[in-house]
Amino acid sequence: MKSSTKYLHFKTKKKIEFVHITHEIEKFLSESGVQEGLVLVNPMHITSAVIINDDEEGLKRDYIRILQKLVPYNDTYEHNVGEDNAAAHIWRQFMGHQVVLPITKGKLDLGTWEEVFYCEFDGQREKRVLIKIIGE
């Protein structure tokens, strides 16, 4: 079994931002030489998520609008004592916080419209995402 680990670093300009990371994962997979296996992509912070969805700007705004409606960022939360990011903790759970990707014949085995995003919900500071490949 082979394994490879990489850490992506982010410091988004905005507090809430979607960063497309499919190509970085593909590049790292190619370097790893793994032909068959799995890739775990996991944010190492608890106010962000990694998701698979469409690379379409309107949809990204729809996500934020719905999350704001259901779990308003500036509402009152018990967690927000010296913090203002309780909603970000909750949003990241509702969005599904991590993904596992399949590797087939050396490539990410994704459908046509599956794209991977780092979803920052409390940005403007240093964050990391772990990519872990296992297989052979």
Added chain:
Amino acid sequence: MKSSTKYLHFKTKKKIEFVHITHEIEKFLSESGVQEGLVLVNPMHITSAVIINDDEEGLKRDYIRILQKLVPYNDTYEHNVGEDNAAAHIWRQFMGHQVVLPITKGKLDLGTWEEVFYCEFDGQREKRVLIKIIGE
């Protein structure tokens, strides 16, 4: 390490439909001969989800009713320019879009009530789900 990959094909009769797929995964696992490992079950489309839950019809209707209440299908979405499926993209995130299943002694190592479903939220067209087994 062994690996096996299979694609399930779906074209549901209804736009929104739950399809029970536990037995298909079990059958493929049995064919693979893997005794210990993991199975990734991932929809290759971004308006559907794979979940583990109860095979109970009332609950399936409860899921849809709650999703409709929180993220109405026929509401206004920025994504819905020439599309009508923005809510389906959001529903699949809220439901948790994919699952990883454990394999122990050649079987899916699931609890009594754990059943796997393909959740179609924008059906009546060709869709695929990837099953990736790794282990030995």
Added chain:
Amino acid sequence: MKSSTKYLHFKTKKKIEFVHITHEIEKFLSESGVQEGLVLVNPMHITSAVIINDDEEGLKRDYIRILQKLVPYNDTYEHNVGEDNAAAHIWRQFMGHQVVLPITKGKLDLGTWEEVFYCEFDGQREKRVLIKIIGE
């Protein structure tokens, strides 16, 4: 490839309760001797979730308050015929029901604030969580 499987047993005092399980997973990982790989942590029941988030009491109450607001436990559900736990089935989906953890150099490769919790939404009875390690 090595693999190790363990089942954690829970019977929470309260119906709704968060149980911190990071240390139990770390201990089991250490016993397994696996240096590089993945850990699946999956509840074997469908009214509970395993999540990664902050070990902060206010946030745990915020989660429950939001879930109660969006999917009230004591509302009317079709599933609740001889049952009262439909909301628990839905909550566990919205929270993301399972996690996969990375193993690097024999340790869980988590960020500073990433902690693993078993989230019981229908407790006061016997429940199990499976931990499956694969790697080498």
